[in-house]
Amino acid sequence: MENYVKVSKEVFAPIAELVRIGLFRDEKDALTGIIREQARNKIRYYDWKVSELERKYRVDFREFKRLIEGREGEEVYEEWDDFIQWESYEEARRYWTEVGVRV
Secondary structure (H helix, E strand, O other), X not given: OOOOOOOOHHHXXXXXXXHHOOOOOOHHHHHHHHHXXXXXXXXXXXXXXXXXXXXXXXXXXXXXXXXXHHOOOOOOHHHHHHHHHHHHHHHHHHHHHHHHHHO
């Protein structure tokens, strides 16, 4: 049994138009394609953000995490801020990768 969702005409019309002009086979294909494209865009964005931090610190996230958590003595707040941000980028990238695969 399939699940259904009520969609207003205002939301559905642009999707139906994409099907009408031949960009997609049907509405389900259109929604799936749109979600996959969104996932690809998000993954590219987080790849870019991660690569910025990899260039800055010249290590991957796993190594950076090991260095940050293993450091004794004075904390470097900029590094901790980057660590928190980097970790969120890694988690977001994993999430969007899973979304792209599930759709």
